[in-house]
Amino acid sequence: MPEISRDVAYAVARLAAGGVVAIPTETVYGLAADARNVEAVGRVFAIKGRPADHPLIVHIGGAAQLSDWAKDIPAEAYTLARRFWPGPLTLVLKRLPDVPDVVTGGQDTVALRVPAHPLTLELLRRFGGGLAAPSANRFGRLSPTRPEHVVAELDGAVDFILDGGPCRVGLESTILDLTGDEPHLLRPGAVSLAALEAVLGRPVARGGKSRVRAPGGLPAHYAPATPLVLLAGDRLWQEAARQAATARIAVLTHSGAESLPRATVVTLPSRPEDYARELYATLRELDAGGFDLILVEAVPESEEWLAIADRLQRAAAGHRELGDSPQVRG
Ligand code: TXA
Ligand code: MG
Numbered sequence: 001m002p003e004i005s006r007d008v009a010y011a012v013a014r015l016a017a018g019g020v021v022a023i024p025t026e027t028v029y030g031l032a033a034d035a036r037n038v039e040a041v042g043r044v045f046a047i048k049g050r051p052a053d054h055p056l057i058v059h060i061g062g063a064a065q066l067s068d069w070a071k072d073i074p075a076e077a078y079t080l081a082r083r084f085w086p087g088p089l090t091l092v093l094k095r096l097p098d099v100p101d102v103v104t105g106g107q108d109t110v111a112l113r114v115p116a117h118p119l120t121l122e123l124l125r126r127f128g129g130g131l132a133a134p135s136a137n138r139f140g141r142l143s144p145t146r147p148e149h150v151v152a153e154l155d156g157a158v159d160f161i162l163d164g165g166p167c168r169v170g171l172e173s174t175i176l177d178l179t180g181d182e183p184h185l186l187r188p189g190a191v192s193l194a195a196l197e198a199v200l201g202r203p204v205a206r207g208g209k210s211r212v213r214a215p216g217g218l219p220a221h222y223a224p225a226t227p228l229v230l231l232a233g234d235r236l237w238q239e240a241a242r243q244a245a246t247a248r249i250a251v252l253t254h255s256g257a258e259s260l261p262r263a264t265v266v267t268l269p270s271r272p273e274d275y276a277r278e279l280y281a282t283l284r285e286l287d288a289g290g291f292d293l294i295l296v297e298a299v300p301e302s303e304e305w306l307a308i309a310d311r312l313q314r315a316a317a318g319h320r321e322l323g324d325s326p327q328v329r330g
Pocket of ligand 1 (some may be wrong): 025028030031054055056088090109111113134136171172173174175
């Protein structure tokens with residue numbers, strides 16, 4: 001078992017000595033290393049089993065540190081930082097030459113964010129530098145939103161977890177690329193497209209091809225091991241009844257409880273912020289429940305559900321087709 005405590009001074013000491021520490025943020029738990037320490041960052045990749053060309057976000061204590069990592073910083077970056085930092089927004093900017101390639105995946109850009117968790121803000125303030133931190137899960141799996149999830153994901157591979165309790169937001173940060181002619185949304189999150197456009201006073205591009213690679217954009221990502229299928233409300237109960245006849249199934253809904261014989265039905269909150277906070281923990285529990293299949297009710301197509309819809313589509317991407325028999329992964 002890794003050590004788990006709220007001891008910020010200890011976390012600072014471990015990080016300064018080149019250690020890897022799991023840290024709480026408002027979005028999800030991160031697996032942090034000193035972003036200037038190539039060897040320590042290498043250990044983060046090894047622990048996660050993450051391919052080397054997938055860049056990491058550098059977490060900093062405030063917007064004043066942007067210029068330690070980025071160059072040609074547009075005024076819009078500071079405008080967004082004033083409005084949304086500390087908070088769940090990551091900005092992709094042109095990197096300074098001395099940012100280690102291991103952090104940026106060798107790209108000419110760097111992703112930066114100031115997380116809004118009091119313990120981690122204090123950690124960053126005392127540490128002084130930047131912390132490269134991906135989500136503290138094995139590559140492709142669900143991000144941890146509670147300290148015990150980090151234990152379940154990484155067990156012996158991480159020796160210290162800074163305990164910040166459950167994450168308030170529950171989904172990974174919004175990522176915005178500011179290196180092109182127009183701002184480009186690379187990953188939807190709690191800071192919405194509409195909020196970004198309102199502050200910037202101009203449209204934010206989304207989808208299609210961006211100038212930069214954001215490998216978290218892989219179609220199959222953020223996935224439980226149990227096959228997961230997304231279905232619109234009307235087909236959901238019909239399909240659930242059919243599948244329940246021959247398989248152990250779980251149904252994840254948000255539009256109101258219905259019960260179904262021979263199925264486990266879980267109802268998540270109907271407000272998107274509350275749904276997001278509980279989603280990963282719920283999928284993790286269901287994943288441990290030994291089900292053959294998880295059926296998830298598709299969420300509304302409105303903007304406030306965008307980040308949730310994105311993660312659900314990725315979670316379903318590995319096993320989207322619903323055959324006649326339950327799909328049990330071998
Ligand atoms: O909320 C979050 O962002 C969490 C917490 C721990 O801060 N972190 C997180 O990290 O989700 P990770 O590594 O799981 O996802 C980071 C995403 C990846 O999709 C990565 O490709 C993208 O950020 N990214 C990092 N650097 C980039 C860059 N220079 N250009 C484009 N995308 C970048
Ligand atoms: Mg991740």
